[in-house]
Amino acid sequence: xxxxxxxxxxxxxxxxxxxxxxxxxxxxxxxxxxxxxxxxxxxxxxxxxxxxxxxxxxxxxxxxxxxxxxxxxxxxxxxxxxxxxxxxxxxxxxxxxxxxxxxxxxxxxxxxxxxxxxxxxxxxxxxxxxxxxxxxxxxxxxxxxxxxxxxxxxxxxxxxxxxxxxxxxxxxxxxxxxxxxxxxxxxxxxxxxxxxxxxxxxxxxxxxxxxxxxxxxxxxxxxxxxxxxxxxxxxxxxxxxxxxxxxxxxxxxxxxxxxxxxxxxxxxxxxxxxxxxxxxxxxxxxxxxxxxxxxxxxxxxxxxxxxxxxxxxxxxxxxxxxxxxxxxxxxxxxxxxxxxxxxxxxxxxxxxxxxxx
Amino acid sequence: xxxxxxxxxxxxxxxxxxxxxxxxxxxxxxxxxxxxxxxxxxxxxxxxxxxxxxxxxxxxxxxxxxxxxxxxxxxxxxxxxxxxxxxxxxxxxxxxxxxxxxxxxxxxxxxxxxxxxxxxxxxxxxxxxxxxxxxxxxxxxxxxxxxxxxxxxxxxxxxxxxxxxxxxxxxxxxxxxxxxxxxxxxxxxxxxxxxxxxxxxxxxxxxxxxxxxxxxxxxxxxxxxxxxxxxxxxxxxxxxxxxxxxxxxxxxxxxxxxxxxxxxxxxxxxxxxxxxxxxxxxxxxxxxxxxxxxxxxxxxxxxxxxxxxxxxxxxxxxxxxxxxxxxxxxxxxxxxxxxxxxxxxxxxxxxxxxxxx
Numbered sequence: 001x002x003x004x005x006x007x008x009x010x011x012x013x014x015x016x017x018x019x020x021x022x023x024x025x026x027x028x029x030x031x032x033x034x035x036x037x038x039x040x041x042x043x044x045x046x047x048x049x050x051x052x053x054x055x056x057x058x059x060x061x062x063x064x065x066x067x068x069x070x071x072x073x074x075x076x077x078x079x080x081x082x083x084x085x086x087x088x089x090x091x092x093x094x095x096x097x098x099x100x101x102x103x104x105x106x107x108x109x110x111x112x113x114x115x116x117x118x119x120x121x122x123x124x125x126x127x128x129x130x131x132x133x134x135x136x137x138x139x140x141x142x143x144x145x146x147x148x149x150x151x152x153x154x155x156x157x158x159x160x161x162x163x164x165x166x167x168x169x170x171x172x173x174x175x176x177x178x179x180x181x182x183x184x185x186x187x188x189x190x191x192x193x194x195x196x197x198x199x200x201x202x203x204x205x206x207x208x209x210x211x212x213x214x215x216x217x218x219x220x221x222x223x224x225x226x227x228x229x230x231x232x233x234x235x236x237x238x239x240x241x242x243x244x245x246x247x248x249x250x251x252x253x254x255x256x257x258x259x260x261x262x263x264x265x266x267x268x269x270x271x272x273x274x275x276x277x278x279x280x281x282x283x284x285x286x287x288x289x290x291x292x293x294x295x296x297x298x299x300x301x302x303x304x305x306x307x308x309x310x311x312x313x314x315x316x317x318x319x320x321x322x323x324x325x326x327x328x329x330x331x332x333x334x335x336x337x338x339x340x341x342x343x344x345x346x347x348x349x350x351x352x353x354x355x356x357x
Numbered sequence: 358x359x360x361x362x363x364x365x366x367x368x369x370x371x372x373x374x375x376x377x378x379x380x381x382x383x384x385x386x387x388x389x390x391x392x393x394x395x396x397x398x399x400x401x402x403x404x405x406x407x408x409x410x411x412x413x414x415x416x417x418x419x420x421x422x423x424x425x426x427x428x429x430x431x432x433x434x435x436x437x438x439x440x441x442x443x444x445x446x447x448x449x450x451x452x453x454x455x456x457x458x459x460x461x462x463x464x465x466x467x468x469x470x471x472x473x474x475x476x477x478x479x480x481x482x483x484x485x486x487x488x489x490x491x492x493x494x495x496x497x498x499x500x501x502x503x504x505x506x507x508x509x510x511x512x513x514x515x516x517x518x519x520x521x522x523x524x525x526x527x528x529x530x531x532x533x534x535x536x537x538x539x540x541x542x543x544x545x546x547x548x549x550x551x552x553x554x555x556x557x558x559x560x561x562x563x564x565x566x567x568x569x570x571x572x573x574x575x576x577x578x579x580x581x582x583x584x585x586x587x588x589x590x591x592x593x594x595x596x597x598x599x600x601x602x603x604x605x606x607x608x609x610x611x612x613x614x615x616x617x618x619x620x621x622x623x624x625x626x627x628x629x630x631x632x633x634x635x636x637x638x639x640x641x642x643x644x645x646x647x648x649x650x651x652x653x654x655x656x657x658x659x660x661x662x663x664x665x666x667x668x669x670x671x672x673x674x675x676x677x678x679x680x681x682x683x684x685x686x687x688x689x690x691x692x693x694x695x696x697x698x699x700x701x702x703x704x705x706x707x708x709x710x711x712x713x714x
Contacts, residue, residue, distance in 0.1 A: 078467040078638055110436060154665075231535070
């Protein structure tokens with residue numbers, strides 16, 4: 001099914017998200033930065049993890065599962081690490097605080113790890129990794145989630161589609177970055193197939209018999225995503241379960257609550273892990289950046305197969321979209337528009353670009 | 358082709374590898390630990406990365422590309438990090454030293470990163486991650502390598518099949534651990550297909566036109582491995598290129614030398630990255646281990662598809678094999694035996710289990 005697009009500027013969209021969060025009682029700074037996380041993700045073209053998620057966050061904010069008045073706090077810390085308790089506030093607020101803490105630790109110790117417990121779903125992991133890159137550090141960001149991913153042979157989900165992201169600062173080029181789910185695809189892609197009433201490839205999910213299925217409507221109650229590359233995606237998700245879930249004390253697997261489908265008055269207990277490597281502490285920052293730029297050029301100049309115009313480094317497609325979004329506005333797909341329109345009505349927010357004055 | 362097995366005890370095999378390295382001038386401790394890395398990997402059943410590699414290391418030791426008398430040294434360090442220069446010695450020696458340094462840093466700082474430059478091929482990454490788990494820490498280990506992996510659309514390799522491993526300490530259970538290449542399969546698997554004169558799946562490699570090929574004999578001069586799960590494996594390899602290659606100062610991509618096929622008198626300049634998270638500094642070690650054990654039980658007790666007896670956590674198959682190997686000896690596949698027999702002749706080492714007294 002063809003998607004019709006609605007055009008909106010980055011500023012208008014951020015103001016809209018900010019207004020929605022403020023109407024739910026979120027304080028000014030938290031509303032502003034959460035809006036920035038979601039809109040930046042849309043600007044990268046990752047519409048499954050951008051402003052479309054706001055409707056679900058608002059549902060939990062209104063029911064109390066996400067606490068609008070939460071003040072995340074550093075629970076304990078050491079020379080190169082900290083554990084933060086998100087106090088069941090917005091995942092974006094807790095995660096930005098945690099990555100800033102990892103960066104702060106890396107400034108003095110060279111490397112910093114910040115774990116977040118009692119967080120919530122944090123949008124797209126890549127945003128937090130890029131915070132480190134903006135501080136001239138290599139950044140890693142990951143989170144666990146309620147189980148929706150099986151392994152081959154299982155009739156039930158065992159782990160979340162735990163996301164993993166990293167970013168590397170370059171010199172003349174924008175940061176290299178990658179943001180991936182541990183599953184073949186993110187759950188949001190199955191929800192899009194539901195919306196379009198399309199089947200999905202049989203490598204995406206298994207049903208409750210542990211058998212591959214192409215029916216998107218079985219998800220998430222009676223079908224479970226599969227990890228990418230079999231044991232590799234499963235293994236990555238398992239690592240994240242430990243760094244983001246068990247090490248932070250938030251828990252793992254079914255200790256969490258499903259932020260989309262479960263009672264919105266319940267705290268979700270997501271965990272996050274954030275790492276920063278302070279390049280300048282470890283080596284010459286200029287030499288590092290020059291070498292990263294050179295690597296990017298080497299990839300670009302690699303001989304290409306017939307019909308291939310360009311070889312991309314990780315994140316480059318997203319930066320291309322981001323530049324267009326900032327210059328020309330974001331073309332929001334219809335499912336995102338529908339979700340935002342629902343919010344505009346619910347919270348009575350003026351948004352001319354949604355046809356609501 | 359059926360492989361016939363030769364049975365050898367862990368001790369006999371370690372003594373053999375130790376003797377070979379001593380005959381090449383490697384000092385006692387380095388020869389002993391390198392033997393342990395390789396034999397442990399065979400005991401895990403990962404024969405592509407165990408003692409089979411010794412023949413190639415000996416070739417470089419004899420030609421000077423690996424320096425038998427190298428003394429790796431800490432080049433510079435900070436509270437939570439260190440950079441080691443391997444001085445072109447054995448990759449196993451430099452990597453064990455680096456992981457020990459990461460563990461030492463994590464003891465005081467909570468988290469430790471050690472980067473190694475001027476190292477060589479280090480065998481299997483999992484060994485080093487498991488060193489951290491034995492010290493009750495979460496360990497990560499990775500390395501870059503000479504390019505042998507293309508990306509879709511490229512007519513040429515751009516990155517190594519950069520390996521990634523982690524390990525997590527458990528309580529009553531052995532550590533969870535994963536050791537993967539960034540490619541769909543490791544290059545060693547293509548070499549086995551060459552030996553057996555079998556074709557390979559068309560998802561493993563592209564040829565010099567950037568087109569998938571099933572001919573193993575094109576590898577590595579005219580065919581290149583593909584990353585697992587497309588942009589996900591490519592992205593992981595790229596992260597490793599920065600943490601193990603550029604951040605350590607050893608370089609990236611074609612800065613390295615192919616340790617198998619290039620002039621054995623040349624240093625290879627591999628880089629490695631080793632991370633340790635000191636669980637006891639960050640949270641209760643007992644509570645952490647209990648929760649890991651519980652997670653393992655939860656995976657085991659997950660309802661299974663028809664015909665599936667058991668769901669494994671990462672590393673569990675390898676531990677099963679390891680227990681059998683220690684109790685009953687290792688069944689070495691024929692390609693490994695052939696390689697070791699060649700070494701026994703070359704270096705005149707007695708090995709009754711090879712039929713050489």
